[in-house]
Amino acid sequence: MESYTMPNFPESMNTIHLALLRNVTNSPKIRRRLIEASKAMGEVGDKLREEVDFAFLEASMLVSRQHLLIAILNTLLSSLPSPDSSSPRTSTHNLHSELLLHLSPNNNITDSLRHHGLSDHTTSLLVVRLGSPGPSKEIWNKIEHVVRGQLVSLDELDRGEIADWHRVDKVYKLKELDTTLRKRGLDHGEVIEKKRGAIISSLAIKHIT
Amino acid sequence: MTWTPAGPSNYLISQSRLIKQGAEARVYLLSSLLPSPRVYWPSDSQASDQTSSSQTLSLPKHSDRPSPFVDEVAYNTNHLISALPSSNTSTNSSERSKHKQTSHDEGKATQEVILKYRFPKTYRHPILDASLTRSRLAAEARALTRCAKAGVNVPQVLWVDEKAGVLGLERIKGWSVREILGGGAEGELEGDEEEELGNGEEVSVSDQIGVAPESPSRTSTEGTSREGEDARMTGSRSTESTTGVTAMTESGAEWENEGAEALRKAGITIEGLMESIGRELGRLHALGTVHGDLTTSNMMVRLTPGRGEQYEVVLIDFGLSSGGTYAEHYAVDLYVLERAFLSTHPSSESLYAGVSDPSSFNSSPISTYQISPLLTITFRSD
Incomplete structure (x- = not known):
């Protein structure tokens, strides 16, 4: 599990906790829990929501660690609170859903949940917590209560075993680029590198398009 | 007279080195957009069948800039190292080091970044200036992305702070x-x-x-x-x-x-x-x-x-x-x-x-x- 605390963001949103889990066995259950939490009212609802206050990302749609980090950074940057308020300015409910939306190539929230969020078939899951500084141990304890899976290093994202390129190409519309590059005679590794670059650039400019 | 950008970009610029002063923008070199991460591994994780020889490979590379968060970190480093995860048989670790050699941008958490800061121009009306700066920054970022998507070799866009006029690009x-x-x-x-x-x-x-x-x-x-x-x-x-x-x-x-x-x-x-x-x-x-x-x-x-x-x-x-x-x-x-x-x-x-x-x-x-x-x-x- 990795945690970043950035001195250049307001304290309410300056910390990123990241945990990559593989061989996740209880995705359908987590998803049900998320839906329940969003429906519940009153104090009970608040408590349920607090327990699952994370972004649950489908890790097979993440092509590198950089992909994830750049998406997070630019989400935070574009959600900076206005001077007279302390809560992030987002177009969705909270920073976590904003991250999902930012990862998506278009501005459709349902699409972003479907493509980048947890599904019943998710086996590799990236759990993100954006917020104020706190000990990683506490965050991990919360994650552990929700997700059944094996915690692995984020380096696994860069090793290219997790990404489902077929789906990535489709969602980010990279088939044309793929064909162009292969025609040019680039080997598989190079093609992947270029596609990673293209994805990162298009994410980084998401909030100005 | 030195202008500095507002918001999160200000800190980034203060951490970077000026490499070029132009009439339109100043260009800085920054060692990384993010500080080095704190790494935490629960000692009772299922993933604890590690060998000691390959563990250091999993540690993220640290930037030479001292991390300002040391005081917050209550975790014992030895504990961290001994609790590093997983799946690292010796074959795995040699595979990994091979991978490191071929992929030149591994360790992306500390990737170097070029920051291009379009500072305010005093010879222009402030409102016109702000609007020109924004539109040029956006145009540049979009052009780079369009190129990347079409397979033209250009630097990746990493950080777009429209308000401050700062663009972060791959070095x-x-x-x-x-x-x-x-x-x-x-x-x-x-x-x-x-x-x-x-x-x-x-x-x-x-x-x-x-x-x-x-x-x-x-x-x-x-x-x-x-x-x-x-x-x-x-x-x-x-x-x-x-x-x-x-x-x-x-x-x-x-x-x-x-x-x-x-x-x-x-x-x-x-x-x-x-x-x-x-x-x-x-x-x-x-x-x-x-x-x-x-x-x-x-x-x-x-x-x-x-x-x-x-x-x-x-x-x-x-x-x-x-x-x-x-x-x-x-x-x-x-x-x-x-x-x-x-x-x-x-x-x-x-x-x-x-x-x-x-x-x-x-x-x-x-x-x-x-x-x-x-x-x-x-x-x-x-």
């Missing part, structure tokens, strides 16, 4: 074509700072060959991009006449700098390099994009050992780029490059011929219509 590790050709009297001195993405290139060109900087012409780029290009041409032309310095001999070209040396070792010829530049420009133009500021210092050469041609040409600084509507726009682009070649690298006429050789443009549809307007423009200028 291309390599040398500019200008350095490699040994252009400019101060070529050596500028050395590793050539990754510049600044807009004031012509200022530095003039500096190098000892004529007055062209700030008036730079100011005139406030108008349409067309105007900018015209101003650019005038600039190049006036500098060309005063060039007297060359580090290059006729066709053989002395390979005397670090970049040229590295290229020679990799078996790359100048002629081959020129053709690659032409190919890359062909791809750019085929996309319907005009660079607007093609000079030899806006092209980087990055070595990609063990892959394809062993190197690639990367185009940088899209601050003046625009969509090209007429064939003439592309021709102006090439004309600017020709002038840049002649002024920065006298006796390089034969080299530019390599770039503009129609065979370089084979892959793009422009080969047929581009060459004739180019000839017209060349004719008009003489």
